[in-house]
Amino acid sequence: MDNRFDVVIIGGGPAGYVAAIRSAQHGLSTACIDAWQNPGGPPAFGGTCLNAGCIPSKALLESSELYHRARNELGNHGIKIAKVSLDLDAMQQRKSTIVQQLTDGIHSLFEANGVRGLHGHGQLLPNNQVQFTPHGGDTELIEGENIILASGSTPIELPSIPFDGKKIVDSWGALEFDEVPQRLGVIGAGVIGLELGSVWHRLGSSVAIVEALDQFLPMVDGQIAREAQRQFKRQGLDIRLGAMVRGTATDKSGLLLQYDDQQGSHEIAVDKVVVAVGRRPYTDGLLDPLAGVELDDRGFIVVDKACRTSAPNVYAVGDVVRGPMLAHKGSEEGIMVADLIAGDRAEVNYDVVPSVIYTAPEIAWVGKTEEELQAAGVACKTGSFSFAASARAKAMDQAAGLTKILASSETDRILGVHIVGPMAGELIGEAVLAMEFQASTEDLQRTIHGHPTLTEAIHEAALAVDRRAIHAINR
Ligand code: FAD
Ligand code: NAD
Numbered sequence: 001m002d003n004r005f006d007v008v009i010i011g012g013g014p015a016g017y018v019a020a021i022r023s024a025q026h027g028l029s030t031a032c033i034d035a036w037q038n039p040g041g042p043p044a045f046g047g048t049c050l051n052a053g054c055i056p057s058k059a060l061l062e063s064s065e066l067y068h069r070a071r072n073e074l075g076n077h078g079i080k081i082a083k084v085s086l087d088l089d090a091m092q093q094r095k096s097t098i099v100q101q102l103t104d105g106i107h108s109l110f111e112a113n114g115v116r117g118l119h120g121h122g123q124l125l126p127n128n129q130v131q132f133t134p135h136g137g138d139t140e141l142i143e144g145e146n147i148i149l150a151s152g153s154t155p156i157e158l159p160s161i162p163f164d165g166k167k168i169v170d171s172w173g174a175l176e177f178d179e180v181p182q183r184l185g186v187i188g189a190g191v192i193g194l195e196l197g198s199v200w201h202r203l204g205s206s207v208a209i210v211e212a213l214d215q216f217l218p219m220v221d222g223q224i225a226r227e228a229q230r231q232f233k234r235q236g237l238d239i240r241l242g243a244m245v246r247g248t249a250t251d252k253s254g255l256l257l258q259y260d261d262q263q264g265s266h267e268i269a270v271d272k273v274v275v276a277v278g279r280r281p282y283t284d285g286l287l288d289p290l291a292g293v294e295l296d297d298r299g300f301i302v303v304d305k306a307c308r309t310s311a312p313n314v315y316a317v318g319d320v321v322r323g324p325m326l327a328h329k330g331s332e333e334g335i336m337v338a339d340l341i342a343g344d345r346a347e348v349n350y351d352v353v354p355s356v357i358y359t360a361p362e363i364a365w366v367g368k369t370e371e372e373l374q375a376a377g378v379a380c381k382t383g384s385f386s387f388a389a390s391a392r393a394k395a396m397d398q399a400a401g402l403t404k405i406l407a408s409s410e411t412d413r414i415l416g417v418h419i420v421g422p423m424a425g426e427l428i429g430e431a432v433l434a435m436e437f438q439a440s441t442e443d444l445q446r447t448i449h450g451h452p453t454l455t456e457a458i459h460e461a462a463l464a465v466d467r468r469a470i471h472a473i474n475r
Helices: 016-025 047-052 054-072 088-113 191-202 222-235 327-341 370-375 391-395 424-436 441-445 456-465
Strands: 004-010 030-034 116-124 129-134 140-149 153-155 183-187 206-210 238-240 244-251 254-261 264-270 272-275 279-281 314-316 355-357 362-367 380-386 402-408 414-421
Touching (some): 016 327, 047 054, 054 088, 054 191, 183 264, 191 206, 191 355, 206 264, 222 238, 222 370, 222 414, 362 424, 380 456, 402 441, 424 456, 441 456
Parallel strands (some): 004 030, 004 140, 030 116, 183 206, 206 238
Antiparallel strands (some): 129 140, 355 362, 362 414, 380 402, 402 414
């Protein structure tokens, strides 16, 4: 093969593969090296997101929610089902099929765009040389005029509770259970803990989530987090805050998860433990010490606003650099870098990266929380609208939650939108677009929303900012 490329990308997750496609669209000769190999399966592009993150988790969230609704909520619609039973093998098979279709899709996109996809390990050497070792093959040297590092992240392991791949697992392990654990312990009430805790709770596990912090979802607007916590409690998720995990022990009842809180020491008997205490940037074997790429004290590759590293013509994008560990953030960085390499102007607007937690109800937000604005001394006005007054949410039998909008008292510009409720992850798109266009709440108020849709909750919350909501009492 010709071993010289305009762009060589190491890492084929949503940051790397998107950067590769955009580079090729610019007419740049592009290679994307990726090391991912599913156990017992062929190598696959797509990284954590497609193989062990976003996609398999959303497939199981969807299936488990349907199972839960069939068992507990369809009766409210007058639909009687004599017996609902679970075929976990079929559910897992469906998930795997979706993953395979999407990872195969990247192969097709690479082919269609002329990206050279290379399965194996890449290491950056000095002077933009990359040492490529194919799975089971001989090492060769590849040269890139430009290099993009997109090696992603990996789960943090607690020294006191090491993964054993059977009873103590990371998020990937928790997506692969072949039977529903009767009692599941989850360490960390963050995004993964709540999403995967919800999956197995809906499928029948008794789930206890232990969280070190006293505050529930501190990155979420306080009012929204409180409402979410109330809903999860109603569902029976046992979330214990201020709980410092000590370790595990075994007795005749099985595995014991041990933690301390202000009341003292506690043990929870569980069958399996999912450790979901965050992820760390992954750079193992990525960088020759002489490559000149600087890491910070937490192991992230240091980059500037344009994702340039400390080495000339070497960029880094996605989970391996600062910022939220989200697939769409990494993809936007990949697009920006490819555009910059091609000589275009490009930037990422980090102020409007949406976040979504795919629980039921979903939680989604963009921009600042009320607490952040208060702390920064920004005078703001708020408007909120409860889904209990949304005709569509009622028709869906999913009327829990609210939409909240924060806007500048001075200029009316929208500063943050926060939703806990049905399809919040879809609804937030309108708020992201409005904020990208620097809209005011008056812009949203004067935008016609279809009736009856969930989007009317955003319209009404915008009206509520000026105490002009139509379907709520303005106070
Ligand atoms: P990754 O997806 O981690 O990809 C990096 C790739 O680089 C991997 O394939 C890896 O094998 C490869 N690689 C690493 N080093 C080398 C090397 N030296 N040589 C060759 N290849 C290498 N985010 C969302 O936005 N929405 C979600 O719903 C969501 N759900 C998630 C659910 C779970 C359970 C988890 C764990 C994560 C979830 N995330 C979600 C986070 C999302 O998966 C990450 O933000 C995203 O995958 C980061 O993309 P990336 O391309 O930077 O890295
Ligand atoms: P997280 O940072 O969201 O949550 C980790 C939680 O574990 C925190 O609340 C933290 O306080 C707690 N914790 C840390 N150490 C602990 C200890 N010793 N005992 C008890 N609790 C402890 O991390 P995560 O849930 O592992 O997710 C990792 C990343 O993946 C996140 O950055 C997230 O953005 C991304 N992700 C995103 C999505 C999504 O977009 N829907 C879904 C899953 C994961």
